[in-house]
Structure formats: C-alpha cells, structure tokens
Amino acid sequence: MSRYRIAGRGRVDHGAPISFTFDGKTYPGLRGDTVASALLANGVHLMGRSFKYHRPRGAVTAGSEEPNALIGTSRGPGRFEPNTRATVQELRKGLVTESQNKWPRLSFDIGAINDRAYMLFSAGFYYKTFMWPKSFWDKVYEPFIRSAAGLGKSPTEADPDRYAARYLHTDLLIVGGGAAGIAAALVAAKSGARVVLVDENPELGGALLSDPGVTVEGQPAWAWLDASLAELRAHGVRLMTRTTAIGYYHQNFVGLCERLTDHLDTPPANAPRERMWRVRADQVVLAQGALEKPLVFDGNDRPGVMLAGAAQTYLNRYGVRVGDNPAVLTSHDSAWYAAFDLADAGSRIAAIIDTRSEIRADLLDAARQRGIRVLQGHTATGTKGRLRIASVRVNPLRGGTVGAGREIACDALLMSGGWTPSLHLFSHTKGSLAWDADSNTFLPDRKTEACQIAGAGRGLWGYAPVLADGVAAGLAAVAALSRSAGARQFAVANDRPGSGVSHTELPTDRSPGKAKAFVDFQNDVTAKDLRLAVREGMRSIEHVKRYTTNGMATDQGKMSNINGLMIAADALAKAPPQVGLTTFRPPYTPTSFGAFAGYLRGQTFQLTRKTPIDPWAEAQGAVFEPVAQWRRAWYFPKPGEDMHAAVARECLATRASVGIFDASTLGKIEVAGPDAVEFMNRMYTNPWTKLAPGRCRYGLLLGEDGFIRDDGVIGRLANDLFHVTTTTGGAARVLNMMEDYLQTEWPDLNVWLTSTTEQWATVALNGPNALAVLKPLVEGLDWDDFPHMSVAECTVAGLPARLFRLSFTGEVGFEVNVPARHGLALWTALMDAGKPHDICPYGTETMHVLRAEKGYIIVGQDTDGTVTPQDAGLDWAIGKAKPDFVGKRSLSRPDIVAGGRKQLVGLLTEDGSRLEEGAQIVLDPNQPLPMKMVGHVTSSYDSASLGHPIAMAVIEGGHDRMGEVVHVPMPDGVKRARITSTVFYDPSGDRLKA
Amino acid sequence: MLLIHCPYCEETLPELEFAYAGEAHIARPADPSALSDEEWRDFLFIRTNARGPHFERWRHIHGCAQFFNAVRDTVSDRFLMTYKAGAPRPDLSPKEDAE
Numbered sequence A: 001m002s003r004y005r006i007a008g009r010g011r012v013d014h015g016a017p018i019s020f021t022f023d024g025k026t027y028p029g030l031r032g033d034t035v036a037s038a039l040l041a042n043g044v045h046l047m048g049r050s051f052k053y054h055r056p057r058g059a060v061t062a063g064s065e066e067p068n069a070l071i072g073t074s075r076g077p078g079r080f081e082p083n084t085r086a087t088v089q090e091l092r093k094g095l096v097t098e099s100q101n102k103w104p105r106l107s108f109d110i111g112a113i114n115d116r117a118y119m120l121f122s123a124g125f126y127y128k129t130f131m132w133p134k135s136f137w138d139k140v141y142e143p144f145i146r147s148a149a150g151l152g153k154s155p156t157e158a159d160p161d162r163y164a165a166r167y168l169h170t171d172l173l174i175v176g177g178g179a180a181g182i183a184a185a186l187v188a189a190k191s192g193a194r195v196v197l198v199d200e201n202p203e204l205g206g207a208l209l210s211d212p213g214v215t216v217e218g219q220p221a222w223a224w225l226d227a228s229l230a231e232l233r234a235h236g237v238r239l240m241t242r243t244t245a246i247g248y249y250h251q252n253f254v255g256l257c258e259r260l261t262d263h264l265d266t267p268p269a270n271a272p273r274e275r276m277w278r279v280r281a282d283q284v285v286l287a288q289g290a291l292e293k294p295l296v297f298d299g300n301d302r303p304g305v306m307l308a309g310a311a312q313t314y315l316n317r318y319g320v321r322v323g324d325n326p327a328v329l330t331s332h333d334s335a336w337y338a339a340f341d342l343a344d345a346g347s348r349i350a351a352i353i354d355t356r357s358e359i360r361a362d363l364l365d366a367a368r369q370r371g372i373r374v375l376q377g378h379t380a381t382g383t384k385g386r387l388r389i390a391s392v393r394v395n396p397l398r399g400g401t402v403g404a405g406r407e408i409a410c411d412a413l414l415m416s417g418g419w420t421p422s423l424h425l426f427s428h429t430k431g432s433l434a435w436d437a438d439s440n441t442f443l444p445d446r447k448t449e450a451c452q453i454a455g456a457g458r459g460l461w462g463y464a465p466v467l468a469d470g471v472a473a474g475l476a477a478v479a480a481l482s483r484s485a486g487a488r489q490f491a492v493a494n495d496r497p498g499s500g501v502s503h504t505e506l507p508t509d510r511s512p513g514k515a516k517a518f519v520d521f522q523n524d525v526t527a528k529d530l531r532l533a534v535r536e537g538m539r540s541i542e543h544v545k546r547y548t549t550n551g552m553a554t555d556q557g558k559m560s561n562i563n564g565l566m567i568a569a570d571a572l573a574k575a576p577p578q579v580g581l582t583t584f585r586p587p588y589t590p591t592s593f594g595a596f597a598g599y600l601r602g603q604t605f606q607l608t609r610k611t612p613i614d615p616w617a618e619a620q621g622a623v624f625e626p627v628a629q630w631r632r633a634w635y636f637p638k639p640g641e642d643m644h645a646a647v648a649r650e651c652l653a654t655r656a657s658v659g660i661f662d663a664s665t666l667g668k669i670e671v672a673g674p675d676a677v678e679f680m681n682r683m684y685t686n687p688w689t690k691l692a693p694g695r696c697r698y699g700l701l702l703g704e705d706g707f708i709r710d711d712g713v714i715g716r717l718a719n720d721l722f723h724v725t726t727t728t729g730g731a732a733r734v735l736n737m738m739e740d741y742l743q744t745e746w747p748d749l750n751v752w753l754t755s756t757t758e759q760w761a762t763v764a765l766n767g768p769n770a771l772a773v774l775k776p777l778v779e780g781l782d783w784d785d786f787p788h789m790s791v792a793e794c795t796v797a798g799l800p801a802r803l804f805r806l807s808f809t810g811e812v813g814f815e816v817n818v819p820a821r822h823g824l825a826l827w828t829a830l831m832d833a834g835k836p837h838d839i840c841p842y843g844t845e846t847m848h849v850l851r852a853e854k855g856y857i858i859v860g861q862d863t864d865g866t867v868t869p870q871d872a873g874l875d876w877a878i879g880k881a882k883p884d885f886v887g888k889r890s891l892s893r894p895d896i897v898a899g900g901r902k903q904l905v906g907l908l909t910e911d912g913s914r915l916e917e918g919a920q921i922v923l924d925p926n927q928p929l930p931m932k933m934v935g936h937v938t939s940s941y942d943s944a945s946l947g948h949p950i951a952m953a954v955i956e957g958g959h960d961r962m963g964e965v966v967h968v969p970m971p972d973g974v975k976r977a978r979i980t981s982t983v984f985y986d987p988s989g990d991r992l993k994a
Numbered sequence B: 001m002l003l004i005h006c007p008y009c010e011e012t013l014p015e016l017e018f019a020y021a022g023e024a025h026i027a028r029p030a031d032p033s034a035l036s037d038e039e040w041r042d043f044l045f046i047r048t049n050a051r052g053p054h055f056e057r058w059r060h061i062h063g064c065a066q067f068f069n070a071v072r073d074t075v076s077d078r079f080l081m082t083y084k085a086g087a088p089r090p091d092l093s094p095k096e097d098a099e
C-alpha cells in the first residue's frame, strides 16, 4: 500500500481492492474510492492539461464542482465519455480512464507552448486575435483552436445505453443530504408527509462525512448519521443517492438525474444507466451547502494546490493524505481544521499561512500543540515545481505593504478563500439574492417558489447552527403543508465553527502583469484577464464574463464566479452588488443527453405513422420518405432501376394507361351540422352555398393575414355534411384553426368538426384507363351523374366507399376512400383489376412530378407563408361575391395589392438542365455584388412525359414577365431560364375531358 | 413545466397537455371590410407586450380541446387565473388581500 493511504481510515473498503487504469498504467484502489482519491493515494496529482494553455493540472476539489481533473472514461465499445470528473467517478473493476488535452503525453505536452504565447490568448482573444485576415479563419485559426483547445474528445458511436425516466409527486423534496437536509427530513418525517431526500454523492451525510470528529447528540458524527438515516428509512422517507438535482423549474418542478450503473463492476443487462426524475413537490428545502473558494495568486493552479476542504475530505472519507508535508494557505478558519486532521494523520504541515493578522486563540493553541508553524498576516506570491508543487513563496503583510518573500518547501498546498453558498437551484427559480457585506457573499433573499433554504446554503457555518436551521426549515415546510411536527434540538460537541475574510488577488511584491493567478481554472481565466476586460471597456459582469469566458466552462463558475466578481468590482471601483452576479442556469452539473432523452429516442422519440397499405409497399421494395410524421412510399424501383429511372417509368405508365397511388395520408376533416355550409363559406375562400351535394371543389384556406395556409379538395356529401381534405402535413393545424374560429369567434354556429384522417384509407387511380379499371368494381353509383369533381357514397370491390372523381395529375382520376381496415383489401382488388391495363403503383415523387407538369401547387413547397392567392395564380378560387371569409380583408391591404410581389411562374432552362430547388434567381448576372435576388426555384423535376426538366419559381412581378429570361446561379454555372406558364402539360385540359 | 388550470375540466394539469394560442380578447371584427387599413393592420399584428399580467389564450389540446383564457404574469411566469372563452376580461385592479 502506498504511504499516502492510511490503513483502516475513511469510508472506503480496505478489504476490497480494485484496480483500474489511467493513461494505460494500472493502479490499485479501493471500493469506495473515486478516480481522484485513488490516484492521490498513489501519489498522482497530475491528472490533466488545461483548456487554453495546456498547463499541468491536478484535482483541486473532491466533488462535482471540479474544474481540472476531467478525464475520459470507457466502459467498452460505444461507451466512452469525455469530461468525466475524476472527483465524482467511482472506482469499479476494470475502469479505463485517460487524461485529456495532452499531446503527446500528459507529462510532456507540446501545446503547453500556448502557455508562453499568453498574449495570444488573453481576455477577448476570440474577438481580437482571430479577426484578421479573414481568410486565415478556415485554414489556420479554426484548426489551430480545435487541436490546441477544447475539452476532451466526443464519442463517435451512438450511445448504446438505456436511459429511464419517471415522474414523482411528493409533499416535500429536500435537496442535499448533509446536516441541514437530514435535520429537516428528521422533523418532517414525523409529520406524516411524504418526504424525499436526494444527494448527488454515493452516500448521504455531506460535510459530516469529512468531519468524523464532530459529536452530535452524544454520538460520533458517523454513528449519528447511521442512526438518523435508519430513522428516516423507518419513517418511509425516500432516500436517493447519486442523484443530482439539476434544475429547479416553475411550481416546484425539480429535475433529478440519478446515476444507476456507472459505479457497478458489471451492470445488469439492459439496466438503465441513468434515470431522470421529474418531481413535483408541494414544498422544497434547499440544503445544498456551500462551495469553497480558491485563493487567487500566481501559480495557484499547480498540481498539488487544492482546496483545504478537499484535502480534508480525501483524508477522512478516503483515508488518503494528499501530501507528506503540505502547507496551508487560508483566509478562513475552516482550513485550520484540515491542517489539524492531516497533522494528526501523520503529515508534517509545512506551515499554516493565514492572510489575517488576527487568529482565534483556540486555533493558534491547537496549531502550537501540534508543532505547526503559523504565519499570520502573510500572503502567497508564487509557487514552484514542474508537474507538482515543490514550494510556495510567502511574504509578510505589514500595514498594506508586502515584505520580502521566502520559499517554503511543500508537496501540497491546501488553500481556502472562504465559502460561498451554493445558490444555483435557488437562482434557477429567479429568487433574488442579497449581498452580505460581512461575509462577502450573495445570500438567498426573496423567494418565488414554495421553498426553504437551510444551512450553509444561506451562509451559516458550524454544525450546531446548521442542524438547528435544518430543523427550522423542516418545520416551516411542514407548516406550509398544513401538518405539524415537533421541534428537535441536536446537541453538538467538538463543533468546528469558523469565519473568514475575502480577497481579490492576494497582495504581491511582484509585477501583477506577470502573475498567472487563475480565477477560472477550467477556462484558464486569470485575474489579469478580468482587469484587462474592465480596462477595455467592459462594465457589466455579464460582459466581463463573455469577454474573458470566466465562468463559462462546464463547471459554470462554481469556483470562479465570486472571485471573478470581486476582482471585476475592484477594477471598476464599485461594490460587488452594483456589478452583479451572472445567472446560473440548469443543469447544475453536466448531464448526459441520454438522461434528457430517456425513453424518447428512435421510434419512441418521433413515431412513424404508416398507412394500411404500407406493408404492401414494403413487400414490393418501395423506397420510403418521411412526410410530416408519416412514412410514404417515395418510388417503387424495379431491379436495376435508380430513382430517376423508376420515377420516369411510373410517370409514363400513369399517363399512358393507369397509375395507382396510396393517398391515405391526406388530412381529412368532417364538417357536419346545420351551419356547415355557412362555416365553410367563412373559413375557405371559395363559395360553397351553390355546391350541390354530390359535387366537390378545390378549397383554399388563408390565414387572416391573407396568405395561403392549406388547400385540398372538399366534397359535399349532403346539405349539412362536408368531407374536407387537407395537405398531409397540415391536417392538425387546419383542424386547430377551424376549432379556434368555431369555439371563439362563431360559437353560435351549429357545427361539429371531426378528424377522420386515420379512419379512411385513400387510394388514387389516375390515367386514361382509370375508369376502365374502377368501373367494374363499383356498385350503387349512377355513372351518368358522376362527372369530374363529383363525390358519392357507393361500394368499391364490395367495400363501403366514398368515391371522389378528381385529378391531381391532369389525367382522369379517382380517389377511393374506404374504412381504414379495408385499405389493403381495396388496394389489392384495384391492383388485380388493373392487371390487364398494366396498372403501375407510383410513389410521392411521381405524384409530385405529375402535379408539377400541370402546375398544381404544393402548399409549403411552392408557398412559404407569404404567398397570397393572387401570387400563386389562384384568384379563380376566391368567391368574389362573398362578403367575408378568413383573410379576405387582407387581400386589399396596401402591401398585398402593391406591385412587385413574388409571383408563381414556370421556368424552363435554355440548355435543358434541371435547376436546384431553392436556387436563387437574378435578373442581371453581371450586376455588382451583392446581387439583387428576385425570387427562388420552388419545384424542379425531370419530366419524362415532356422530355425535359420543368421548374416552378416565385419571382418578383413574375406574372408580368412571361417570356423573359432570368438567371439562376447553379454549382456548374449560371443558367439562363425563360419564364413560362406553370401549366406545362396538356394546357387545354383535354385529357380530363376524355 | 407550468401547471395550468383548465376552466372546462376544472383540473390543474401539466403544461404538456396545453397549447398556447396568442393574446386574448382580440375579437375578429364583425365586418372587416368596414375597417381602415390601419385598423385592420392593428387587428392583425399589433399586440401588447406586457411586462406583468398578460391576457392570453390557451387550448387544452390534449384534453377537452377547448380554448380558454388565462392571465399570466410574464415576469414570474405564473398563472394568476384562467377563465372560459367568451367571459369578460377580468378586473385585475388591486384587492385588499395582498400578501
């Protein structure tokens, strides 16, 4: 065993050794270790390289706020995770870990040259250094930044793990299982309320786990902890460990991320890795404790420099001495206890260096008893040591001047700049903060949610006041729940009270301009950067933050925000509250995408709607495309055919004989009731009053702004019944719009609206032989009274049907609707009947080509939400005599009637090439840059029937430019294209009359 | 996630069941053709951008499907009340029951 591990000490299992690897080397550890504690037990402090300067770094904390010790962990193929905190990752058998940001190796890193090129990377370097010349960005700056900076490397495979999600409703949620949280739970549990206590650590206990010498209710801290947790379990309190409260949202909605398997040697097969809990609590107690602040001085980032509280945790929880002769540098009493614990465990404390000249007598006595050298009223002005601290330079402070420095040899430096309450979750609720000038911290002030804040999280220190505060918070929560519980008092002996002072940078006798005194370790932001930002004009802390990137790394400034604020305020000569604190946002700690996604991935994230005919298409080898949430057959390739060949064949076959198409995804809405026709008159542009039952009509729907929203053929089945069809993607929107008008504008109309999209399967037959295929299968229909644009109820192939005679191809066409369960039977019957006519199944691509050849628009493709009926050439669909309909008034707005609007036209290229959809259009290709773009291509296809490509486009004033040539820049050169009508095929419409 | 009280279902339910539907109490004019271009423009596009209580419409789209009105404080994102479509705009002048 390494001399740094103390046999039998801590909460690790000394009888359960585990080995793991770090950068390819195998190390021993113990069950209960974190990667960081195990490495420290092996004397390894160097754990990574920093983000910008590639400076060697070690663990500075023992918890989730860790900025430095970020490692990559692997649990097998596809299970690589970057930026795992070595201070959080528990050891398990066979764990493989690696350091980050180093090349070629951790102990020798070429990128560390950045450290000497400091000027290149100082505050605002993103905005200054890389601005010029522009051409350098792609080739020089970006590749350089990407290889030199960055945090870890992304996994390349899809995450193979499962993630779970649950809802939880509870009376009281307590966040933080330290002394305050446990005290609150102990009183609340007796009220009968449902209580949940969560903590991000593997064990409940918080700081008590690192302070075993404290006595509570006559018991040693850990014995009291065991008894208290047993009591909570007996009362049915739900205790959740490894569970981080990541966000606190409206109305006491709290997100918890529970880590389930990362600590297990062999996770059960298919066990979820993490579980996201969405908790709704009537009351919340925030007992998150406080975070220790580093001190800001030159070389405060050298491996071996860590927070004093972290060293105390490594000793008492993990049985690890972080050094043989650590020095302590502090402005707060708490670090003295860390020094005492380490001294008692066999480390020789090099010195306790305290910036304060006045120190509590009992602390001085305790140091003297242990023979520890104490330097009061001293500052630290530098550290030495290549990959690990070897000495710290200290200087006396006398009357505001810094005396001569001297070196103190040490192998670790334990620093404490005091503590700042963990305000993150409280800040998520927009609770206001108040600056406490005594402690130089922000404290929670005005609450917006039903919550209590207890313990160190509101600035208290020492176990006695914190336990009492937890009781008070528990009682307040219980009272708010209209329950009652008895108060409790927890007697504390051997308490560790404390106070301290705050600093900006520590005073130095050296040039502050040369100091590398880090404020944000993860983003490599120094005190000098912050002062430079102020000198260069940043006034608000939000600007300082963005200019320097202070607090913008993955730790969200847990260690750096207050120090950064103090320094910025000092530079601005303002009080800190006048400079303000940056906003904390969820999540509290980095959270995996998997945990957010939970079960909602793949098919459960976005469901795939399939038509009743989908299985047939799949069996035929159809290629599918997604349309809204549907998957639709795109084309049906025969062996050897590519898409182009298949679509050409389908188009020609349909125009030559007959094609069959699954149109089941069309939106369908039934509009029924005595006022149905009045409702239709008000909603759609077209007149409906004179449309006889048994006839149908193209319907155009506008928004109140006059722009096209949707379209579709609408059949009148009876005086009081319309069968409305909508675009595939627009069905829900159209129904919502109809319901809106019906419920809120015209509640007097007696109309019922019903979505019937999925109740009907719809099969379209088109082509000169469509009638011949269909007719023998139809019963109960008077063909003599069934012209183009008719609808009837009849039977087709013995199935009850609503039969439409309409065309979206320019050929004779029908749409047969049968109850969805009969869809496949109908399709099969029509395929059989069509065999003598070489019936050809076609997909959405052929449907698009056939309709484009006729100039029929697709709403959402040829229109974009700014297209009026006039723009689209659909004036004819407007009921001019109607006094009103949705959008009518807007059609006479000045902007709508003004000239120069983009209008839908056809385009034919002079060289017969196909244009790209979305390509921009210019009138004069020789005009100076930037060119004026007058429109864009909306639809473009190869037309097999015509033997050349066709396109539709919206062009400014296009209707008045018929025959003019425009220019379309394409990847292979600028194309000349002539403006034409949108009707390319059978412009006289003879084929429909056949 | 907000909790929203549906005045038709008379239940307080998670925001996921509801869809926002714009500002409330903007009735479609009975005769749009009688409006000037400016009046019509205001009806179409001009909305209050309240800092504080905002009258707005919601739809219980994954529930009873009814549109209803709500007063929500845009600063705290807190619902002050909800009420049925067609009900008059509630009087929000201060009452004596301040906290």
Ligand SMILES: [Zn+2]
Binding pocket: B006, B007, B008, B009, B010, B060, B063, B064, B065, B066
């Ligand atoms: Zn409802």
